Amino acid sequence: MTISDAAGHVGLSLKKNPSSPRTLFSSAMSVVATLCAVLAVIPLVAVLYYIIVRGLQYLNLDLFRQLPPPPLGEIGGFGNAFVGTLLTVGIASLISIPFGILTAIFLAEFAKDTDAPEENWIDFAVNILAGVPSIVMGTFAWATVVLLTGTFSAVAGGIALSVLMLPTIVRTATEALEAVPGSYRQASVGLGASKIDTVMKIVLPAAVPAITTGVMLAVARAVGETAPILFTALFSQFWNRTVWEPTATLSALVYNFAQVPYPNQQNLAWAAAFVLVVLVLFLNILARFITRKRG
């Protein structure tokens, strides 16, 4: 083969042939991938659309002040459920935020130093806990709290939700602490600070924005969860007097009233679903915004 032959051959083969099966297949697959993305956005748009259209219709401020209606009664409201959601998620946060951050400090600041195997085990437990079905967490809280105290309560619901929130908080807080440059720690220790001062005054403050993001995502998840609430906080038609009695939540209200044939309760379910979605999406977008501003 002469050199010019070879050059001509190469010149030909470098040209992309638009009608060759290889190129056609490639273009076809690109179309398929695009369709996949469109297909995934359809349910999101459809869910949001129906929730907004149906929910907004019945939404007004009175809903937040009144109690759930009996069947066929007036529209009523979900005031006690709104308070109940804040109550259960508040209790869950009080437990899971310190628990999660202290665990993350252990994983990121202490277990790392010693190359200890316990880090792997705790890490593993966190990942497995994240995969435990939320309804199983409900049965756990039932067996632990409801059985012990003899009553469904906001505390039982809060404990179930705290188990749900824990893995998210541990994971994000560990990542956040690990992302703080080692030079911060060295500078602090070099100046004579103790480990506790280094962690609490230098490392943790630097990681706060990223930890906040994780906490907000966990709270958002807890706000919308129903399964762990069903037989821990149960539901209630009335305002809470204490945290030791059955407590209504928005998510349980949506579940209960979506299954009944009474239009007034159904409408309330749509309005409550709307409030839930707005709360959850707001927390998610805010969480994202905090991290983006930082980095």
Place this chain on the structure above:
Amino acid sequence: MTMNPDMPPSAAPMQSWRRSDTDRFLDKAFLWLTGAFGYGVIAVLLGIAVQVAKAAWPAIQQFGLGFLTSQRWDPVQNVYGVLAQLYGTLVTALIALLIAVPIGIGIALFLSEDFLPDAVKRPLVFMIELLAAVPSVVYGVWGVYVLIPFLNPIARWLNQSFGWIPLFSSAPAGPGIHAAGIILAIMILPIISAISRDALVAVPGKIRQASYGLGATRWETIFKVIIPAAFSGIVGGIMLALGRAMGETMAVTLVIGNSNRISSASIFDQGSTIASLLANQFAEAGGLQLSSLMYGALSLFFLTLIVNVLAEYIIRRFSIKY
């Protein structure tokens, strides 16, 4: 600063370098405190297994492993078995995976390869992440009032035209296994696409460039180079999604129809899953029924545990380090 040669090396600076006992004690205490919470996570996980097993004990003694192979759920005779729920759990999860895996990986590819400018890509990634944030019960309500009426004519047509296929052999009655599978597919789609996308993005650019440089088309590169390199991450993501689908409760409970037996192989039958059974009966149950429900919860716990441990193993064991 100059050193004063007259000053003797006093003990004072030596002493100040030694941290006080209180300081050292505080550090120790801090280590112990965080360690206690760290191990606390393991304790919580074990606590879940122990507490649920304890509450399930009467049923475990009564029915043994036969609980998993009997489909008789009969509160009147006080005889319980969860085969029908196990079947429902697995079949709905399988339907969800069949739909969500190809679409999820398609999205992951679409959002990780350079199909789109960043300005379009980022909001799209965000929107799909939001899909994961919508509460389960909201999907359920949407499923009842929107998805099921939408699916009904399609299911009826499939049944009339292809009724000879066992999968479509029963007349659809609205809610059913098919609706639960589709709702689950929507719910696990963001998990699969997010984890697959992470795995695909982690494939180094030079591998891609080398493939293009050898003359491969975009999709030859994707199928023969990039997907194999990201395979463990993608499979791990699918396993996590499977675990999620099996444990998902509210949406499934609202659309599956809650029938406690297997009538036929048809996906249009009404059914139930372990999770939906718990959601429906737990609050009103007592005695052996309650402990049977706990037994069901324990089975579900171990089922998802196995799937999640496998996922962990695959991600850790087979991930290629570059």
